[in-house]
Amino acid sequence: MTIHANRTDELISLTEQSTAHNYHPLPVVITEGTGAWVTDVEGRQYLDCLAAYSAINFGHRNPVIVDAVRAQLERITLTSRAFHHDLLGPFTGQLAALTGKNLVLPMNTGAEAVETGIKVARKWGYEVKGVPEDSATIIVADGNFHGRTISIVSFSTDDAARTHFGPYTPGFHVVPYGDAPALADAIDDTTVAVLIEPIQGEAGVVVPPDGYLSRVRQLCDARGLLFIADEIQSGLGRTGTTFACEYENVVPDLYLLGKALGGGIVPVSAVVGDADVLGVIHPGEHGSTFGGNPLACAAGQAVVEMLHTGEWQARAAELGAHLMDRLQPLVGRGVHDVRGRGLWAGVDIDPALMTGREACEALLAEGILAKDTHGSTIRLAPPLVITPEEIDMAVDALARVLR
Numbered sequence: 334m335t336i337h338a339n340r341t342d343e344l345i346s347l348t349e350q351s352t353a354h355n356y357h358p359l360p361v362v363i364t365e366g367t368g369a370w371v372t373d374v375e376g377r378q379y380l381d382c383l384a385a386y387s388a389i390n391f392g393h394r395n396p397v398i399v400d401a402v403r404a405q406l407e408r409i410t411l412t413s414r415a416f417h418h419d420l421l422g423p424f425t426g427q428l429a430a431l432t433g434k435n436l437v438l439p440m441n442t443g444a445e446a447v448e449t450g451i452k453v454a455r456k457w458g459y460e461v462k463g464v465p466e467d468s469a470t471i472i473v474a475d476g477n478f479h480g481r482t483i484s485i486v487s488f489s490t491d492d493a494a495r496t497h498f499g500p501y502t503p504g505f506h507v508v509p510y511g512d513a514p515a516l517a518d519a520i521d522d523t524t525v526a527v528l529i530e531p532i533q534g535e536a537g538v539v540v541p542p543d544g545y546l547s548r549v550r551q552l553c554d555a556r557g558l559l560f561i562a563d564e565i566q567s568g569l570g571r572t573g574t575t576f577a578c579e580y581e582n583v584v585p586d587l588y589l590l591g592k593a594l595g596g597g598i599v600p601v602s603a604v605v606g607d608a609d610v611l612g613v614i615h616p617g618e619h620g621s622t623f624g625g626n627p628l629a630c631a632a633g634q635a636v637v638e639m640l641h642t643g644e645w646q647a648r649a650a651e652l653g654a655h656l657m658d659r660l661q662p663l664v665g666r667g668v669h670d671v672r673g674r675g676l677w678a679g680v681d682i683d684p685a686l687m688t689g690r691e692a693c694e695a696l697l698a699e700g701i702l703a704k705d706t707h708g709s710t711i712r713l714a715p716p717l718v719i720t721p722e723e724i725d726m727a728v729d730a731l732a733r734v735l736r
């Protein structure tokens with residue numbers, strides 16, 4: 334293997350010259366990936382413990398998904414929604430069945446699914462609930478992450494995401510996450526929906542107190558509101574169940590899905606709900622040139638089929654228990670707190686020791702890819718194909734870095 338010592342630096346400076354600086358990536362240049370592993374341009378291998386923020390749940394280039402997408406590449410990739418194509422019905426039917434709902438509105442990115450959910454909730458509020466025109470409000474939680482469009486950053490509580498992007502979209506009411514009484518107090522005659530993440534990913538894998546999701550469900554039922562669950566990061570197997578809401582046996586009115594739905598190959602997102610809610614959208618009122626395209630449907634269909642047997646969910650639960658068992662002893666040894674569900678953990682590093690960024694740079698040198706969030710938290714979300722031994726490698730590396 335030829336080692337080009339300066340290849341990484343060269344490519345990073347080339348990237349920085351011509352790419353807007355809207356990210357601050359770790360200094361590694363990846364060129365290949367298989368399963369839970371990626372290789373950089375110098376030929377070094379890394380265990381991927383971020384999995385593209387859970388978009389790579391089934392591993393890099395999962396062969397089942399790659400085969401489905403490759404076969405579709407040989408047929409047709411894009412028709413627009415001006416015409417029918419032969420994969421849309423099968424894909425939406427299977428995704429609806431997976432959720433127990435009956436309608437799917439396909440989009441591309443997560444932020445688009447969130448925007449779609451907001452539009453549906455407002456229209457439902459006016460047409461079904463009878464809220465006076467232009468007065469609908471949606472309750473959201475602080476610490477949320479739902480994407481970066483203007484309307485979504487309008488209700489972000491993260492200064493970096495929000496500052497200097499006004500004027501902001503009105504109609505959102507922020508309450509503390511995990512606090513059901515505060516949410517109950519915030520409901521008024523204009524409220525049409527509650528939009529929350531069942532576990533807050535970007536915030537650092539923040540798990541709400543037990544009973545919170547079912548209390549939100551009860552409040553929505555009692556006050557005639559839609560419960561919109563943003564499962565873009567938490568959904569599709571990550572937490573040990575198909576959806577994170579299942580932990581409390583809660584069924585939201587709308588699921589927002591994305592990330593892993595595209596199998597790590599193409600962006601695929603969707604809003605899933607019943608016809609009494611999603612049915613408020615009629616031709617011309619919402620759409621996307623690429624939403625529901627044949628290639629996306631081929632990837633999405635492969636993902637949904639893989640989730641049907643429950644094997645991936647069970648694997649996430651088992652591996653997650655192992656990960657937690659291994660992380661717990663680090664508390665008090667450079668780690669302040671560990672939390673998570675399934676194969677998804679937030680690790681709070683002692684800020685006196687180092688920042689999350691510094692910890693991730695040190696992990697990188699150990700051959701482990703992870704990403705910091707909010708100063709001193711590291712999020713661990715490896716692909717579900719990772720083995721227990723590989724989890725041990727990652728945790729041992731973290732222990733070394735913190736020593």
Ligand SMILES: *Cc1c(COP(=O)(O)O)cnc(C)c1O
Nearest residue numbers: 442443444478479480563565566
């Ligand atoms: C990533 C994410 C989004 C936004 O998805 P994009 O595809 O980046 O637009 C929305 N909600 C949650 C919970 C996410 O994790």
